[in-house]
Structures are given as C-alpha cells and as structure tokens.
Amino acid sequence: MRLELGKINISDVQFGSITKLENETLYVNKDEIISLIMQDDHIKHVEVEIAKPGDETRITPVKDVIEPRVKVSGEGGIFPGIVNKVTTVGCGRTHVLKGVSVVTCGKIVGFQEGIIDMSGPGADYTPFSKLNNICLVIDPIDELKQHEYEAAVRMAGLKVATLIGKAGKEVEPNEVEIYETKPLLESIDEYPDLPKVGYVYMLQTQGLLHDTYVYGVDAKKIVPTILYPTEVMDGAILSGNCVSACDKNTTYHHQNNPIIHDLYKKHGKDINFVGIIITNENVYLADKERSSNWTAKLCKYLGLDGVIVSQEGFGNPDTDLIMNCKKIESQGVKTVIVTDEYAGRDGASQSLADADPLANAVVTGGNANEIIVLPPMKKVIGMLDYVDKIAGGFDGSLREDGSIEVELQVITGATNELGFNKLSTIEF
Amino acid sequence: MKNTIITNNPKVFEGKQDKTDIIYLKDDSYLSVLLLARDKIHKGHKLLTHPLSGSVKPNETPYKSIIVTEKKKEVDIDSIRIIEESIQTVKKFLSTKKTPLWTDKILKDFQLIDYCLIQSAIESMTQF
Numbered sequence: 001m002r003l004e005l006g007k008i009n010i011s012d013v014q015f016g017s018i019t020k021l022e023n024e025t026l027y028v029n030k031d032e033i034i035s036l037i038m039q040d041d042h043i044k045h046v047e048v049e050i051a052k053p054g055d056e057t058r059i060t061p062v063k064d065v066i067e068p069r070v071k072v073s074g075e076g077g078i079f080p081g082i083v084n085k086v087t088t089v090g091c092g093r094t095h096v097l098k099g100v101s102v103v104t105c106g107k108i109v110g111f112q113e114g115i116i117d118m119s120g121p122g123a124d125y126t127p128f129s130k131l132n133n134i135c136l137v138i139d140p141i142d143e144l145k146q147h148e149y150e151a152a153v154r155m156a157g158l159k160v161a162t163l164i165g166k167a168g169k170e171v172e173p174n175e176v177e178i179y180e181t182k183p184l185l186e187s188i189d190e191y192p193d194l195p196k197v198g199y200v201y202m203l204q205t206q207g208l209l210h211d212t213y214v215y216g217v218d219a220k221k222i223v224p225t226i227l228y229p230t231e232v233m234d235g236a237i238l239s240g241n242c243v244s245a246c247d248k249n250t251t252y253h254h255q256n257n258p259i260i261h262d263l264y265k266k267h268g269k270d271i272n273f274v275g276i277i278i279t280n281e282n283v284y285l286a287d288k289e290r291s292s293n294w295t296a297k298l299c300k301y302l303g304l305d306g307v308i309v310s311q312e313g314f315g316n317p318d319t320d321l322i323m324n325c326k327k328i329e330s331q332g333v334k335t336v337i338v339t340d341e342y343a344g345r346d347g348a349s350q351s352l353a354d355a356d357p358l359a360n361a362v363v364t365g366g367n368a369n370e371i372i373v374l375p376p377m378k379k380v381i382g383m384l385d386y387v388d389k390i391a392g393g394f395d396g397s398l399r400e401d402g403s404i405e406v407e408l409q410v411i412t413g414a415t416n417e418l419g420f421n422k423l424s425t426i427e428f
Numbered sequence: 429m430k431n432t433i434i435t436n437n438p439k440v441f442e443g444k445q446d447k448t449d450i451i452y453l454k455d456d457s458y459l460s461v462l463l464l465a466r467d468k469i470h471k472g473h474k475l476l477t478h479p480l481s482g483s484v485k486p487n488e489t490p491y492k493s494i495i496v497t498e499k500k501k502e503v504d505i506d507s508i509r510i511i512e513e514s515i516q517t518v519k520k521f522l523s524t525k526k527t528p529l530w531t532d533k534i535l536k537d538f539q540l541i542d543y544c545l546i547q548s549a550i551e552s553m554t555q556f
Contacts, residue, residue: 288478
C-alpha cells in the first residue's frame with residue numbers, strides 16, 4: 001500500500017459563512033456544524049467554540065480530539081466502517097488539515113475527564129494546546145443512557161471532522177509525504193539484509209467508555225490481525241476511550257501515531273518495517289491469553305526480528321503488555337515496550353502493575369501521578385465544575401482563585417503511551 | 429459448582445444471573461474485594477478477570493467486581509502473581525489519597541462502569 005499524505009498548514013481558524021480554506025485560514029460555518037450535529041436526536045444542545053494557541057482558555061471535559069482529513073484519491077473514505085463505507089483504506093492520496101482539530105466535550109459521567117489548557121504551565125503537557133481547536137460541547141436529551149451519550153458525542157466529532165476535512169480536498173498541500181508498505185514477501189525481497197520489524201499496537205477494549213473501533217468493529221471482539229500502517233492514517237482505528245485522559249489514545253493520536261511515523265523514517269535504512277499487528281486489552285483473562293498467544297504467533301509467522309509494543313491505559317493493560325512481551329520474546333523476537341507510569345507523586349514507587357525480566361527494554365511516557373498547579377483561565381469551554389471530580393483531581397482541588405492542583409492524569413495526552421508527548425525518563 | 433463474582437457493587441449484585449454465583453460485600457471497600465479474591469486464590473480458586481479492570485483508578489472508584497473459578501486442586505501461580513501485584517497497586521494509590529466521598533450520582537456512574545466492565549467479561553465467558 002502506498003499513501004501520499006498531503007499536509008495543508010493552517011495557522012488560524014475563524015467562523016465564516018461557508019466552510020473553506022484560504023491563505024492558511026480555515027473558515028468554518030457554525031450553523032452548518034450545529035445542524036449536522038443536531039441531526040442526531042440523542043442530542044439536545046451543542047455549543048461550537050474555537051480555542052487558539054495562547055488563549056487563556058481551558059477546555060474540559062475532553063472526550064476526543066480528531067484531525068480533519070479527506071481522501072483525495074484511492075479507495076474509500078476517512079473513518080471506514082463508521083462515517084464512510086467499510087472499504088479498505090490506506091492507498092492513494094489523503095489531505096490533512098495540519099494545525100487544527102475537532103475536540104468533543106461532554107459530561108458523560110460525573111468524573112474522569114480531560115483538560116486542555118491553551119496557555120500557561122498546563123499547555124506544555126498537552127500537544128493539543130498547539131492546535132486551533134474547534135470545540136463541540138454536547139448536551140444530551142434528558143435521561144439518555146451513558147453509552148448512548150458517548151456514542152452520540154463520538155459520532156458528532158467524527159462527522160464534523162469529516163465535514164471540515166472536505167475543505168482541504170482541492171487545496172494544494174504545503175508538503176506531501178509518501179508512505180509505502182509492500183506485501184510481506186516483496187518487502188523482504190527488497191531489503192533482505194535489514195532486520196524485519198513490526199509494531200504490536202494494543203487497543204483499549206474493556207467496555208463502556210473504554211472502547212476502540214477498527215473499521216467499525218468493536219476491537220474487544222477481534223482476534224489480533226494485521227494492518228498496513230497507512231490504513232491507520234486514513235482513520236481505520238478510532239477512539240471510544242474516554243477514561244484516563246493522560247494515557248488514552250484519542251483519534252488524533254491514532255491518526256498521527258508517532259511510532260508508525262518513526263518506524264517509517266527508519267524503513268529501508270536501518271530496518272525493514274513490515275507492518276502492524278493490532279490487538280486488544282480485555283477484562284477476561286482468557287481473552288488476554290488468546291490475544292497474546294496470537295500476537296506472538298503472528299510475530300513468528302511474519303518472521304520478525306523485533307517489535308515495538310505499545311500499551312493504552314492503566315492497570316489491567318499492564319498484564320496484556322507483559323504477556324505480549326514475554327510470549328513474543330519466547331518466540332525469539334526482540335521487544336521494546338512503550339508505557340507510562342503511576343509511580344507515586346515522588347516517582348519512587350513501582351510503575352506498573354505487572355513486570356517480567358524479559359521486559360528489559362522499556363520506553364516511558366512519564367509519571368501520571370506527578371503534581372501540577374493549573375492557574376485560573378479567563379475562559380472555560382465546557383464545564384469547570386467537573387474538574388474537581390476528574391482523575392487525579394483532589395476533593396477541594398478547585399481553589400478559590402480558580403487554580404486547580406491536580407496530578408498529570410487530568411491532562412489530555414500528558415503521558416501518552418505512543419510517545420506523542422514530551423515526557424519520558426532516561427536511566428543512566 | 430459455578431464461577432463466582434466477588435463484588436461490592438450493588439448494581440452487579442442486583443443484576444446477578446444464574447450463570448455465576450455471587451458474593452456481595454455490601455458497603456465494603458474496593459481493597460476488600462481484592463483481599464477476598466486473594467484468599468480464595470490461595471485456597472485453589474483461579475482468577476478469571478483482571479483485578480484492575482478499567483482505567484478508573486483504585487482511589488477514584490469505590491467499586492470492584494472480580495470473577496474466580498470454582499476451587500481447583502492446585503493453586504494457580506499466575507493468579508497469585510496478578511492478584512498480589514494488583515493489591516500492591518491499590519495500596520499505592522490509597523496511600524497517596526483516599527477515595528473521595530462522592531455524590532450519589534457519581535457513585536451510580538462508577539457502579540455502571542464497573543457493571544459494564546464485568547459484563548463484558550461475562551459475555552466472553554459464557555458465549556458457549
């Protein structure tokens with residue numbers, strides 16, 4: 001599969017009478033967005049607001065962040081199996097609106113949400129403070145069940161991102177990058193002397209508010225399978241994971257997975273990056289056994305020399321991570337695992353809920369228990385009263401002056417386990 | 429003899445079905461559920477679900493549900509390892525900050541999440 005990814009730089013977003021791109025400015029028609037969202041009769045009300053880098057704005061509770069993209073050529077459309085037909089994507093050309101995102105907000109449950117600060121110390125911990133964010137604050141109809149509310153918010157974000165993405169279809173990109181993965185045997189023929197490297201991509205799949213979808217399938221129902229990396233860039237994987245803001249993968253993370261991009265950078269030079277194995281993180285231990293057996297089996301079957309394994313979430317997935325690591329290593333395939341840590345506020349406690357001597361090459365996205373004080377912001381998009389009740393927030397953490405003392409857990413993407421952040425640890 | 433759910437979640441208790449037995453630790457703590465599961469595992473029951481299911485932290489949600497098998501002849505070493513590591517993790521979180529006293533609405537949200545997580549495991553377990 002060969003995908004041309006055309007990046008269109010956007011430096012500003014404004015409301016306008018039609019949705020269009022002009023001189024690096026994206027104009028969005030607010031009424032069009034509202035009417036698109038209100039087609040869903042689960043939704044009572046939506047506010048559409050723009051947050052720009054440097055604004056004294058706090059966005060919370062964040063559910064998902066999505067990058068607008070559009071297929072220009074090649075089969076299928078973005079978010080196959082959900083927004084577009086379930087066509088296999090990853091070929092042809094895709095345009096990306098770079099520097100902009102759609103952020104969904106909603107108080108689906110009264111705890112455990114995410115924060116994006118557009119300025120101040122908190123902004124350094126989230127990559128989304130650097131984007132022009134089109135925020136959708138979505139209220140449900142009365143008595144709507146949580147899972148229906150979550151689905152409505154998720155779909156609203158995907159539909160709006162797809163609508164906005166279309167503005168880039170006819171625009172000449174600032175930069176075009178080409179990503180290509182050949183069928184396995186051809187790839188091995190092309191680089192016979194390079195080590196064959198794969199990526200085991202673990203997806204959060206435990207249940208309500210902890211789900212991920214692949215081509216429209218709830219990933220807790222899959223057995224591990226193989227994807228071309230470019231399929232992910234076209235939205236084959238998307239997030240229904242609303243819990244643990246710091247280390248959940250938003251849809252934006254999936255679209256821009258830095259492990260995939262970095263492996264491509266080394267492809268054909270230091271390594272032969274042959275593809276992705278997706279797997280899940282279920283609650284039932286037999287599901288974990290089956291899935292980790294299969295990832296190890298597929299690694300061996302593909303003849304891999306090494307893999308990177310990335311995790312999503314806290315606690316339960318630590319066991320999937322270690323099972324994958326041990327079983328893949330036992331097949332003679334080297335592993336590097338990517339995770340984050342809950343090592344206590346001083347960073348001195350054990351980081352993971354599982355461990356094994358074979359997990360001897362580890363990359364961390366940082367310590368989610370670390371404390372930060374977020375100063376008050378002039379404007380809040382969403383609902384600030386929920387900040388007191390989110391992961392890592394304390395009782396009374398919302399101070400009288402509007403500042404909040406919290407753990408990094410609350411900040412969307414702060415300790416992301418794909419490495420899409422700045423935090424890490426180096427052992428000397 | 430059937431598999432057993434150990435829970436302190438009233439929603440899981442109210443939703444009990446014929447497929448599993450249930451031990452309801454009414455008004456007891458998250459940690460108590462893990463400790464009872466550990467005692468059973470040391471007596472020969474095997475762990476069927478992960479004790480740290482869900483990304484909601486152990487010092488946030490007061491509710492936990494875990495499923496173990498009926499008693500087997502041999503003690504399962506993997507089950508012991510997972511439950512012991514999980515208990516250490518829970519104690520680590522609680523030593524930093526106790527679980528807040530939540531409002532009824534938020535407690536119901538936590539009950540629902542725990543219920544849905546254990547339900548996803550029950551669906552996997554009982555499809556055949």
